Amino acid sequence: MERKKTQVAEINRSAYDTPNPENAAYKVSKGLTAEIVTDISSGKNEPHWMLEHRLRSLEVYGRTSLPSWGPSLHELDMDQVVTYVRPNTGMTNDWDEVPDEIKQTFDRLGIPEAEKLSLSGVGAQYDSEVVYHSIKDEMRRQGVIYTDMDTALHEYEEVVRKHFMKLIPATSHKFAALHGAVWSGGSFVYVPKGVEVSMPLQSYFRLNAPGAGQFEHTLIILEEGARLQFIEGCSAPRYNVLNLHAGCVELYVGQGATLRYSTIENWSRNMMNLNSKCAAVEKNGAIEWVSGTFGSHITMLYPTSILQGEGARSEFTGISFASAGQELDTGTKVVHAAPNTSSMVSSKSISKNGGKAIYRSAITVLPEAKNSKSSVSCESLMLDSDSRSDTIPVMDIRNDEVDIGHEAKIGRISEETVFYLMTRGIGENEAKALIVRGFVEPIAKELPLEYAVEMNRLVTLEFEGSIG
Amino acid sequence: MLTISGLKARVGDSDILKGLDLTINAGETHVIMGPNGAGKSTLANVIMGHPDYVVTHGSIVFDGEDITDAKTDERAKKGLFMTFQNPEEVAGITVESFLRTARFAVTGKSERAWDFHKELLTLMERLDFDESYAARHLNIGFSGGEKKKNEILQMLALHPRLAILDETDSGLDVDAVKTVSEGVRGYKNEKNALLIITHSTKILENIKVDAVHILVDGQIVKNGGASLIDEVNHSGFTALTPSKSIEGVS
Numbered sequence: 001m002e003r004k005k006t007q008v009a010e011i012n013r014s015a016y017d018t019p020n021p022e023n024a025a026y027k028v029s030k031g032l033t034a035e036i037v038t039d040i041s042s043g044k045n046e047p048h049w050m051l052e053h054r055l056r057s058l059e060v061y062g063r064t065s066l067p068s069w070g071p072s073l074h075e076l077d078m079d080q081v082v083t084y085v086r087p088n089t090g091m092t093n094d095w096d097e098v099p100d101e102i103k104q105t106f107d108r109l110g111i112p113e114a115e116k117l118s119l120s121g122v123g124a125q126y127d128s129e130v131v132y133h134s135i136k137d138e139m140r141r142q143g144v145i146y147t148d149m150d151t152a153l154h155e156y157e158e159v160v161r162k163h164f165m166k167l168i169p170a171t172s173h174k175f176a177a178l179h180g181a182v183w184s185g186g187s188f189v190y191v192p193k194g195v196e197v198s199m200p201l202q203s204y205f206r207l208n209a210p211g212a213g214q215f216e217h218t219l220i221i222l223e224e225g226a227r228l229q230f231i232e233g234c235s236a237p238r239y240n241v242l243n244l245h246a247g248c249v250e251l252y253v254g255q256g257a258t259l260r261y262s263t264i265e266n267w268s269r270n271m272m273n274l275n276s277k278c279a280a281v282e283k284n285g286a287i288e289w290v291s292g293t294f295g296s297h298i299t300m301l302y303p304t305s306i307l308q309g310e311g312a313r314s315e316f317t318g319i320s321f322a323s324a325g326q327e328l329d330t331g332t333k334v335v336h337a338a339p340n341t342s343s344m345v346s347s348k349s350i351s352k353n354g355g356k357a358i359y360r361s362a363i364t365v366l367p368e369a370k371n372s373k374s375s376v377s378c379e380s381l382m383l384d385s386d387s388r389s390d391t392i393p394v395m396d397i398r399n400d401e402v403d404i405g406h407e408a409k410i411g412r413i414s415e416e417t418v419f420y421l422m423t424r425g426i427g428e429n430e431a432k433a434l435i436v437r438g439f440v441e442p443i444a445k446e447l448p449l450e451y452a453v454e455m456n457r458l459v460t461l462e463f464e465g466s467i468g
Numbered sequence: 469m470l471t472i473s474g475l476k477a478r479v480g481d482s483d484i485l486k487g488l489d490l491t492i493n494a495g496e497t498h499v500i501m502g503p504n505g506a507g508k509s510t511l512a513n514v515i516m517g518h519p520d521y522v523v524t525h526g527s528i529v530f531d532g533e534d535i536t537d538a539k540t541d542e543r544a545k546k547g548l549f550m551t552f553q554n555p556e557e558v559a560g561i562t563v564e565s566f567l568r569t570a571r572f573a574v575t576g577k578s579e580r581a582w583d584f585h586k587e588l589l590t591l592m593e594r595l596d597f598d599e600s601y602a603a604r605h606l607n608i609g610f611s612g613g614e615k616k617k618n619e620i621l622q623m624l625a626l627h628p629r630l631a632i633l634d635e636t637d638s639g640l641d642v643d644a645v646k647t648v649s650e651g652v653r654g655y656k657n658e659k660n661a662l663l664i665i666t667h668s669t670k671i672l673e674n675i676k677v678d679a680v681h682i683l684v685d686g687q688i689v690k691n692g693g694a695s696l697i698d699e700v701n702h703s704g705f706t707a708l709t710p711s712k713s714i715e716g717v718s
Contacts, residue, residue, distance in 0.1 A: 415519065420556040422540035423516050423549065424566075424622065425573035431541075434569070438560025438605070 019237035025088040031079040057170035057180025064174040083182040085127040085209040093134040123203040128184040145190040152188035167250045167278040175246040175274040186216035191226035200229035210239035218249040222257040229260040238268035251279035260288040267295035283309030293320040304333040307341035318347040319443040322355030331360040336369035345376040351387035359391040375405040474526035484510040486686035497662040502683035512634045547629030551619035558606040613644045620651040637671035
């Protein structure tokens, strides 16, 4: 019996794929010019230094070429991308004030419900602007700030100016430059010394306009001993034209502070996801990246940890799931720049129906990072012979007093294991699903619950067909 | 219960089974012995429907139904079971949750998790199998002996009508063989049947055997009762295979 694999990935996207009619208050013309950039900045009434930053970034963008490695980005034609789309509403902290069609989108994604049950605060961005931001009073009383970047730029201008695009300067790569020129929206979080935010904050980014780009900027600052879990979710309906996401995330983790940053990307299959993320970690601080990449046409994403204080730690847990027409090039970068720092990388990828999943990482241990430890494990599972997987781990170790471990595995579902399970009465498809679920289990348990459930559903759906 | 007639099977280009007949009735324990490469494990795999083995002739009938072309899981649901010489390791699923899934698959009945848990612990104790293994991932990091115990545990939990033990005793120390053979005795009753494939005889010491078949070069060359085991122990397989040399001459 034929398995109807290809359709499955689409069925599961119904909650994400429902687009709203375009109803923007304002959008800039396609393409990228100094006029457009100035337009975005003046529309937001930004301080002059930000406009200058945007124009400088635009200039860098113009003279920077596309990356010479990784997936081909030739399909991307910036002259066709609309860089700024302002939704037809302002920002509010009351869901009732969010226009119905936009609110319904977030309802379908389960955001307001999750806010009530298990989050300390929620931010929701629709196209280029944040339409909802709210934080529980208890957190606000302790001095925690959680707001959108536009508000932060006005209310906390000096803090923003000191940190904005300092970890990821416009010169990092072409899309960082693009981001610097046309960024809009995103979240700003500040957690004061010693404050532990008990439940996670979640920002959700939704791109509705066809042919548009989303360039949100997220800036998080944790003072000494602070603790925070931040969840970032992304999705978009499917269109026939390419959409572009080039967000930027900058995280400052203070001495002894711990930040867990979880991202679930479920962009539609017409999305170019070229995102930049970087964390700087002070003495004895810790950054924990949890990254799930399920959607998009092409993704290039390598969250970076700079361990700049003694004893700083980073953990990266990533999973990607590439299906037909998808090329997911993900991984992480770590720079050990101080003694006794440690990094742990655990990555799994699954490719199916001709999808391509590439793991890429770079671990650098600088001469001063004595007694540092790094362990990298990456595993890939290919579900059929049309799919591709590769692992490209790079290590640059510049001192002798380090402890480095590395393990890479690429495999297929073993027919012998399927047979073993079938001799116990388990059907072929269920046996395969069980093997895949087992493969992703160590990662799934790190994901926020609702996303872990979603991932299991994805795996189960993948193998349905011939049974029922 | 099981009737195999004129069975020929090959893997790749080589013919392994070359016309084999075997009948096993309810309540019986059969033993298949034979030198390495005779086709013993192939027979077990063919009975279970391993996709690498192609049946080119003959039939396998189980409980009156021709299962020669049935899928492996369908055979298991009808009550066939085999232990593996090298049980597969599966990450991310615990022994207990695997066994619940399998039990639901073969019985179709849902059971309370707690009842199943208690039953499992009783079985594990009987096999001298530390209960912490119930929460470990299937066969991951298990020693050879632990994997074999886990196979017997699965047999006891799934209540098959015909269980095939493929070299379950190989690589086990004396104590482990004893535990396994006690487990096997605990399984056996009037209604089910057992097919033990082995090339040693340690495991058979405490088990009542009804029939012994000597398999050489893909064919059964001699059938007999339990006494055949002693004959093999005494004179080896070559003495028992006159037909082969005759065949060679003709």
